[in-house]
Amino acid sequence: MITPEQLTAAPKVLLHDHLDGGLRPATIVELAQEIGHRLPRTDAGELGEWFVESADSGSLERYLETFDHTVAVMQNAAAISRVASECVQDLAADGVVYAEIRYAPEQHLTAGLSLEQVVNAVREGFEHGMANAERPIVARQLLTAMRHQARSMEIAELSVAYRDAGVVGFDIAGAEAGYPPTRHLDAFEYLQRENAHFTIHAGEAFGLPSIWQAIQWCGADRLGHGVRIIDDITENADGSVELGRLAAYVRDRRIPLEMCPSSNLQTGAAESIADHPIGLLTKLRFRVTVNTDNRLMSGTSMTRELALLADAFGYGLADFRWFAINAMKSAFVPFDERLAIIDGVIKPWYAAELG
Ligand SMILES: O=c1[nH]cnc2c1ncn2[C@H]1C[C@H](O)[C@@H](CO)O1
Numbered sequence: 001m002i003t004p005e006q007l008t009a010a011p012k013v014l015l016h017d018h019l020d021g022g023l024r025p026a027t028i029v030e031l032a033q034e035i036g037h038r039l040p041r042t043d044a045g046e047l048g049e050w051f052v053e054s055a056d057s058g059s060l061e062r063y064l065e066t067f068d069h070t071v072a073v074m075q076n077a078a079a080i081s082r083v084a085s086e087c088v089q090d091l092a093a094d095g096v097v098y099a100e101i102r103y104a105p106e107q108h109l110t111a112g113l114s115l116e117q118v119v120n121a122v123r124e125g126f127e128h129g130m131a132n133a134e135r136p137i138v139a140r141q142l143l144t145a146m147r148h149q150a151r152s153m154e155i156a157e158l159s160v161a162y163r164d165a166g167v168v169g170f171d172i173a174g175a176e177a178g179y180p181p182t183r184h185l186d187a188f189e190y191l192q193r194e195n196a197h198f199t200i201h202a203g204e205a206f207g208l209p210s211i212w213q214a215i216q217w218c219g220a221d222r223l224g225h226g227v228r229i230i231d232d233i234t235e236n237a238d239g240s241v242e243l244g245r246l247a248a249y250v251r252d253r254r255i256p257l258e259m260c261p262s263s264n265l266q267t268g269a270a271e272s273i274a275d276h277p278i279g280l281l282t283k284l285r286f287r288v289t290v291n292t293d294n295r296l297m298s299g300t301s302m303t304r305e306l307a308l309l310a311d312a313f314g315y316g317l318a319d320f321r322w323f324a325i326n327a328m329k330s331a332f333v334p335f336d337e338r339l340a341i342i343d344g345v346i347k348p349w350y351a352a353e354l355g
């Protein structure tokens with residue numbers, strides 16, 4: 001049996017976590033007061049519950065409405081840096097040793113900041129957070145473009161401009177239905193010419209066509225969620241499993257799936273943890289990684305996500321080691337930095353625990 005202390009201490013790797021989805025409720029209350037933003041609840045505890053309940057809607061569109069309040073309080077450099085620093089410290093306290101944290105710079109311009117000022121504010125916050133965290137952690141930025149907007153090329157260029165300043169990749173997020181990845185093909189083609197990395201939210205609220213486009217048209221390095229790849233897998237009555245062409249491609253090419261179990265329950269992408277496709281995909285040895293998506297909206301942490309999976313599927317330390325190494329292999333930092341964390345942090349901890 002794994003103890004809760006062991007689970008917290010286990011080195012974890014997080015590839016899919018939204019900066020504007022992980023604020024501390026108490027920080028939201030303070031920042032809202034400073035700028036006069038009206039919140040649905042003014043008590044931090046009640047506000048935290050409000051986020052989880054409101055996000056628990058069964059629809060991605062309604063889930064996304066809760067971000068109006070977090071984005072509203074992240075419009076000046078000091079607030080953004082504070083949120084970024086607290087995020088890194090909270091992740092480190094949860095045993096995360098490497099994190100790629102994403103947000104959409106275009107959503108933080110309403111009080112007059114430039115895109116560059118937003119990225120710099122996050123960078124300063126991450127540096128402060130890494131320097132002040134209770135355990136060592138490496139935190140990097142992913143810049144997201146909103147898929148219903150038309151700024152993806154600009155954000156892709158921003159991610160390349162800051163590639164040596166803490167930004168390791170690009171992403172698109174927001175409502176999936178009606179906004180296919182190919183809408184942003186020019187941005188993805190630009191990133192490929194620049195030898196840059198990107199992930200795409202695909203196969204969460206929409207099915208296989210979105211995953212197919214993300215990989216075969218846009219050239220995504222990884223898939224955000226990707227749960228609907230399960231629609232291309234048939235389980236026969238005799239227990240045998242057949243992979244369709246797309247599922248086989250994703251597995252053969254070792255395309256990382258950034259799976260976020262609790263988030264998927266809230267948006268209706270899965271019924272329960274026990275029914276979540278992560279169970280079968282892990283058994284079939286897809287390149288599965290475990291992630292939080294939005295810690296505030298799901299009331300979760302990496303430790304909690306792993307504990308839920310342990311309960312549902314009987315996973316133990318050997319499985320958590322596999323998830324951590326899968327994720328670190330799939331990270332967007334250079335290969336030598338990935339190896340340093342795998343060989344210097346993850347493997348030694350698990351070797352000591354597993355014997
Ligand atoms: O799970 C998600 N799917 C699609 N979009 C999402 C998800 N979680 C957060 N977002 C959106 C809302 C945020 O404001 C934005 C940038 O982090 O990304």
Ligand SMILES: [Zn+2]
Binds near residue numbers: 016173201293
């Ligand atoms: Zn997400």
